[in-house]
Amino acid sequence: MNHTPQDRAVSILSAEPNDSTSGLADSALIEAARSDHLRPVMHFVSPAGWLNDPNGVGWRDGVYHLFYQYNPLGAFHHSIHWGHAVSRDLLHWEDRPIALTPGDGADEDGCWSGVLVDAPQGPALVYSGRVGEHELPCVAFGSADLTSWEPQRQPIIDAPPAEYQVTAFRDHCVWFEDGTWRQLVGSGIQGRGGCAFLYESEDFVHWQDRGPMVVGHAGDTDLDNTEWTGTMWECVDFFAMKPGAEGLTTAPDGGSGHPHVLIFSAWHEHQTLHSMAAVGTYDGRTFTPDRFQRLDLGGRHAYAPQTFIDGEGRRILWAWMQEGRDEASQMAAGWSGAMTLPRRLWLTQDLLLCAEPVPELRALRERELPVHVEEQPEQVLATGTALDMELDLSIPNESAISLDVFASAPETATTAGAGRDSDPGTDPDSRPEFTRITLERETADRLTLSVDRSASSLNPQCADTAHSGSVPHREGTDLHVRVVLDQSSLEIFTEGVSLTTRVYPTRPDAEHVVLRRKGPASVETAHAWTLRPTEQSHRQMYPQSSH
Numbered sequence: 001m002n003h004t005p006q007d008r009a010v011s012i013l014s015a016e017p018n019d020s021t022s023g024l025a026d027s028a029l030i031e032a033a034r035s036d037h038l039r040p041v042m043h044f045v046s047p048a049g050w051l052n053d054p055n056g057v058g059w060r061d062g063v064y065h066l067f068y069q070y071n072p073l074g075a076f077h078h079s080i081h082w083g084h085a086v087s088r089d090l091l092h093w094e095d096r097p098i099a100l101t102p103g104d105g106a107d108e109d110g111c112w113s114g115v116l117v118d119a120p121q122g123p124a125l126v127y128s129g130r131v132g133e134h135e136l137p138c139v140a141f142g143s144a145d146l147t148s149w150e151p152q153r154q155p156i157i158d159a160p161p162a163e164y165q166v167t168a169f170r171d172h173c174v175w176f177e178d179g180t181w182r183q184l185v186g187s188g189i190q191g192r193g194g195c196a197f198l199y200e201s202e203d204f205v206h207w208q209d210r211g212p213m214v215v216g217h218a219g220d221t222d223l224d225n226t227e228w229t230g231t232m233w234e235c236v237d238f239f240a241m242k243p244g245a246e247g248l249t250t251a252p253d254g255g256s257g258h259p260h261v262l263i264f265s266a267w268h269e270h271q272t273l274h275s276m277a278a279v280g281t282y283d284g285r286t287f288t289p290d291r292f293q294r295l296d297l298g299g300r301h302a303y304a305p306q307t308f309i310d311g312e313g314r315r316i317l318w319a320w321m322q323e324g325r326d327e328a329s330q331m332a333a334g335w336s337g338a339m340t341l342p343r344r345l346w347l348t349q350d351l352l353l354c355a356e357p358v359p360e361l362r363a364l365r366e367r368e369l370p371v372h373v374e375e376q377p378e379q380v381l382a383t384g385t386a387l388d389m390e391l392d393l394s395i396p397n398e399s400a401i402s403l404d405v406f407a408s409a410p411e412t413a414t415t416a417g418a419g420r421d422s423d424p425g426t427d428p429d430s431r432p433e434f435t436r437i438t439l440e441r442e443t444a445d446r447l448t449l450s451v452d453r454s455a456s457s458l459n460p461q462c463a464d465t466a467h468s469g470s471v472p473h474r475e476g477t478d479l480h481v482r483v484v485l486d487q488s489s490l491e492i493f494t495e496g497v498s499l500t501t502r503v504y505p506t507r508p509d510a511e512h513v514v515l516r517r518k519g520p521a522s523v524e525t526a527h528a529w530t531l532r533p534t535e536q537s538h539r540q541m542y543p544q545s546s547h
């Protein structure tokens, strides 16, 4: 397989400002970001600069809180702060002052990922303070309105458990269970696999080591195996969930007898691989996975997810939509990273963790486009680069349906097998661009969903590897597919499976959606809407309090 350097990003990019754009004034960064046509218009993005993991996600008194890994100095991973934004509808966000800034002491080189907790002392952010190349658990206590924070600048756990040789030790999940505070720290044990260490505390100040709650099996290093669990588990997130479409969920509860879910991001030697979920049994001390699954078929483009329970009792997830263009392009664009759409989770009776966009997102539909499905095997279905589409499909045996999105004008887009390497004699600037989504029948019970990015961009510095995976679906039953496009992001949802990726079209006409059918497949219904932009009109790199 031909991997461009951007196919696997490292969790710590070059880390030092080494380009002229890093010295840009705040207003110039914001202006650069806003003028980039590849910046999503209805996904959450930082004012400009760098964004990675969602942190401290939560709901309090009707308000959603989204904290996130943020570098206000520029679009590179360095000196990580915690940005903060609030929303009442999960769609429109208002910036709040930066919550955490690296300081003297335990977080002098960065305030890495963590969570928001209602601690006995009041609101608390439990996060990973970074010094040099190492992280340790830290805490900051905050005001009731969650806008001002006092980092303690002392680790709350002094070191990883001494009896294990760990691959790394960071990221947190904290809950109250059976009269005790519990904390997981993401890690890995050399020679064994990723793991989550469990700690307990009576007072949220002193934390006792209870050993590994669960250890994976690293096995052989296989970076191309999309189901490999890696050698370290980043961003652990743990909760109970009852099987059923309602997604009934609680904090972990070893006495409940309910299935438990551990979400983590598989990592290996600075490479961010993909997010996964383990579903299994928790007895209050040990978690025994029955199965591991991919959380999203787009690999690192839906990385470091974190979940919370909202006022309606839904478990909602955001993940970091990591970029797929090179570092220099990110720096020049003045921004990097976006959140996925907020997704509601539930567990099937077969203990498969599923996701779909929250229904609130329908409110962003601006205009319904006329969509007429015709008989011919290939047609333009819609035009736009910020679109929400819903289709009901029938894909019987030996058939497939493809949608080319971000596709240049059809005369060129329809060239069979066209791709960057397929016709070296063609003028490079007139080659077609398209990103091909395909759903193909595999068995009576299963489809394959894939995305081919080999012709997504004429810019050779963009990730071009394909994504694919299985979708459980019984032939002859309804098949509903949702596709959301937002400038450089693509999210596909079907049967509870999601696939998130990033593409960077360069051609001004790369705005068509082209439908193709193979064999007896058919489109029963198809709808498309343009999407309303949601970004606030005035943003600052260092937002001030509105109170």
Ligand code: DQQ
Binding pocket: 011, 052, 053, 069, 080, 112, 113, 114, 128, 170, 171, 234, 235, 265, 272, 303, 304
């Ligand atoms: N991102 C954070 C870490 C985490 C990683 C650093 C995952 O805490 O392990 O920005 O993307």
